[in-house]
Each structure stands twice: as structure tokens, then as C-alpha cells.
Amino acid sequence: MHLVPIAVLIFLTACAVAGIVADYKKRALAVEPLRLAIERGQQLDPAVIERLMTPDRDPGLNPVYLKIGGIIILSLGAGIAILAVVLTQVEPHAFFPILGGAAVVICLGVGLMIAARAVEQQRAAQSERRSQVSQPRQGS
Numbered sequence: 001m002h003l004v005p006i007a008v009l010i011f012l013t014a015c016a017v018a019g020i021v022a023d024y025k026k027r028a029l030a031v032e033p034l035r036l037a038i039e040r041g042q043q044l045d046p047a048v049i050e051r052l053m054t055p056d057r058d059p060g061l062n063p064v065y066l067k068i069g070g071i072i073i074l075s076l077g078a079g080i081a082i083l084a085v086v087l088t089q090v091e092p093h094a095f096f097p098i099l100g101g102a103a104v105v106i107c108l109g110v111g112l113m114i115a116a117r118a119v120e121q122q123r124a125a126q127s128e129r130r131s132q133v134s135q136p137r138q139g140s
Helices: 003-040 046-053 063-087 092-134
Strands: none
Touching: 003 046, 063 092
16 A cells, blocks of 8 residues: 555645634634724724735745745755765766756756846836836826
8 A cells, every 4th residue: 555645645735724724813813803892892993994804915925035045956956966976986877867966956046046036026127117106297
């Protein structure tokens, strides 16, 4: 019997359910002060109600984290390439397979660095569009 794939699927299901339950509890805790105020008969400011009822805005990806991940993965790829050179002394046939693994890891690191640059450019373009929309037009 192959229990490993079943265990992986159970783990993934448990992670998804845990995320859903955590999000539910977070929202319930955010609305709790509002519920208590209503039970006590207090007057509520519409701005406070609006702030409590609107979901948190996702800030998106932080390009710094992508860069850090890219640097770590690039370093790992360099280490694997060095391992290929050192292992050649013991097993000469292992050089190219390990070097191929290093190339894959380095490509992943480069991809993370490119993704960080793309996120930075996208954020810069969005902030530029927002500043153009918020500025009044000259000469109208």
C-alpha cells in the first residue's frame, strides 16, 4: 500500500481547512467590538462601522522578500555547483548531473530576482497612475 500520497493529501487538506478557520476567527474577532456595542445600546459612528466591516486590503508581494529569496536560491545554486566540482575528485561521472541541478536552482534564483523587478515596476507604474489621477489638470 502507498500511504505517503494519502498522507500528503490529508496534510494539504488540513492546511487548507486551518487557513479557512483562522480567517473566520480573525473576522469574528474584528466584528466582536461592534456586536458588544450594539448589545449595550451605544451609538455607533458610521465610519467605525465601515472600518470594522471592510475586509483588510492585501498589500501584495513585497519585492524585498523576493530579492532575499532570489539571493538565497542563487547562493544555493553556487554551492551546488561547487559541490559538483569537489565531487568530481571522488566520482568523475557525477559532475554533469550535479551541475545540471545547480543550473536549475540558479535559474530559479534568477526568476525570483526578475519577479522582484517586475513587482517593483508594477508598483511604480500604479503609484504614478494614482498621482496623475489625483493631480488637477492644468489649463482647463
